[in-house]
Amino acid sequence: MRTVEQISETMIKPSPAELQIAQQFLSEFRDARNIDGDMSMTCIYRSADFSDERLVYRVTTSHDTEYALKIDVAPAPNPRLSDEFKVLTRLVPHFEHRAEVDVVKPLYLSPSARFLVTEFVDHKTATHHIFNSKKDAQAGQMYRRAGHWLHELHDIDPPSKTRFWFDWMFEAIEEKLSAGLPMMPASDYRPMIEQMKRDVECIKQFKAFKRYCHGDFHGENLIMGRGTAFGLDFTEHRVKLGEYDIVDFLKGDVYRSGNPLDVDRSGILRSNKEMFFKRYKHRINMAILDYCIRARMLIDCLHITQNMYKADEFQRTKYRNLHNRLTLAFRTPIEG
Known part of the structure; x- marks a missing residue:
């Protein structure tokens, strides 16, 4: 890979x-x-x-x-x-x-x-360890350390209540569909979109919390040093739902293999999600988080066109992983 x-x-x-x-x-x-x-x-x-x-x-x-x-x-x-x-x-x-966490x-x-x-911090990224760790326990430690780092970042300013805005997700989906012929067949993605519309009726009234966020918190932006995790690349920082930072990191879980029965309604392996929340303790709405994770994964999957799939092995692997997790995730509705 x-x-x-x-x-x-x-x-x-x-x-x-x-x-x-x-x-x-x-x-x-x-x-x-x-x-x-x-x-x-x-x-x-x-x-x-x-x-x-x-x-x-x-x-x-x-x-x-x-x-x-x-x-x-x-x-x-x-x-x-x-x-x-x-x-x-x-x-x-x-x-x-703050012990075990830092920034460059x-x-x-x-x-x-x-x-x-x-x-320059000369260590591997969280992505490297998650992609390449042969032992699930080792990969799980990356989620635990990432949750700890993000908890400390989100602690810098007090949160503020806000509404959960979801329209942008459907706009992003339509944008991907109009940009090119997706590899994912309509017979697969259309039922998922309809499920998203039904699910959002159950959660759109929920309040959420805006926090000071990294804005691009994927595993390449977290360096795992010996005993200390270092955050970097804050060019996308902003105040928004704290759940979005968590989505950015957890969606990388699609590159880990696992028992399909261990995949929850968000499309993430339960064990890795639990490890993340061992150290991330700020208040979030789990229904909103799960909804956003699988929406983000669907957007990412629809981004892969048939031409991209044919031309690049990495895109083929990414598509297969996303498609598999989405199929497992959408077995279960999100009811709050």
């Missing part, structure tokens, strides 16, 4: 122009911090949606100090990286005295706001 992490390590080759820009940025950082000695760079990430603008390099000095150089060279003025730097600066003291330390923001530098 091909993971995002493996793609990063084997397929990213910056162009000469991209390397020149990165070298210029690195020189600015070196001068600003008075760093001497040689530095080497390796590109470890390229954005799929903004491939010409957003890259991350791993920087190593001759003193064996390592940094992450994060670049966004969008042509229009963009506060994205300066906002993230402010977020990290705020989060550092919040996490400072922000070190430098260019006056141009086209790049920032943080510490």
Whole structure:
């Protein structure tokens, strides 16, 4: 199975122009911090949606100090990286005295706001461990640690009550259906959509809680160090339903195999979900969470067109996993 992490390590080759820009940025950082000695760079990430603008390099000095150089060279003025730097600066003291959880330390923001530098944490991501752990207990620990980290993040500001808005999910589904011919047959997805419409009548009156959220809390954005989990990439941070951060992480469970009888109505293995909530203790509505998880998985599944399925083994694996979990999840209605 091909993971995002493996793609990063084997397929990213910056162009000469991209390397020149990165070298210029690195020189600015070196001068600003008075760093001497040689530095080497390796590109470890390229954005799929903004491939010409957003890259991350791993920087190593001759003193064996390592940094992450994060670049966004969008042509229009963009506060994205300066906002993230402010977020990290705020989060550092919040996490400072909390055991086993942390964020990457922000070190430098260019006056141009086209790049920032943080510490580099040389450990594998939660996604890597979840995808590759042969033992369920080892994978389960990733869910426990992720739940702990997210609990501490959601603790930074008081929550506020709000309505559960669901219209965007149906709009996203229709958008996927109109964008291309999905691999999933209509005979499979239409009954699921109709079930979603029936389910939402049972839960739409429920109140939920908005919290300060990571905004893109998938397993690639959580580094599992020895004893400490480090959060990174806060460019999508915002205040929204806390359930959405949980959805982002738990939906990665589709890449774990398990007994079909252990899959609950959300499409997630009960054992892994239980591990997540061993350390995540904020109040949530489980019916809303389960509804949102399987809605998100359906949207992701419909995103895979027949052409994507034919062209890429990773997309074929992703489709089979999502389709299997959705079939199991929609056996049970969500009744609150």
